[in-house]
Amino acid sequence: MIRQCFILFGCLALGELTVYLTEIKLPSSIIGMLLLTLFLKLGWVKLKWVKGMSDFLVANLGFFFVPPGVALMLYFDIISAQFWPIAIASIISTILVLVVTGWVHQLMRKIK
Known part of the structure; x- marks a missing residue:
């Protein structure tokens, strides 16, 4: 579980760093997930290393829409x-x- 979080948050941090250094006008989370996709395609990250956390996040995806919905x-x-x-x-x-x-x-x- 710790490795899964480290990989996902590591890709997010790399996305933040990429946006900071290049000043790209894209959300860092999108850049991070694109980097994760690239790492998966290149075989640097194995799917089984992130599958558990990814399944958990997707299963609870609706929960993450509650704060923006309330803010509306x-x-x-x-x-x-x-x-x-x-x-x-x-x-x-x-x-x-x-x-x-x-x-x-x-x-x-x-x-x-």
């Missing part, structure tokens, strides 16, 4: 004032993601 309650006035722009942007972006994902999937199937 502070902004109900702004959300209600801008409801239609938010709703329309959400619907359009969802449709675009579905369409682009479908096109990419069809393209990949044709290539294979």
Whole structure:
């Protein structure tokens, strides 16, 4: 369990260091998870070394959305004032993601 935490938090720390040194405008957690993916692909980190902690975090993923959900309650006035722009942007972006994902999937199937 300690090794699993060390690997995951180590990748997060490397992501923080990368963002600090390069001033990339990406969240350090994303960089860290990309680094973890790279380490897994290269074989530097074995899947069994992080599987237990990863399974635990994924199983409890909904719990991590509680604080942001509660924080939204502070902004109900702004959300209600801008409801239609938010709703329309959400619907359009969802449709675009579905369409682009479908096109990419069809393209990949044709290539294979």
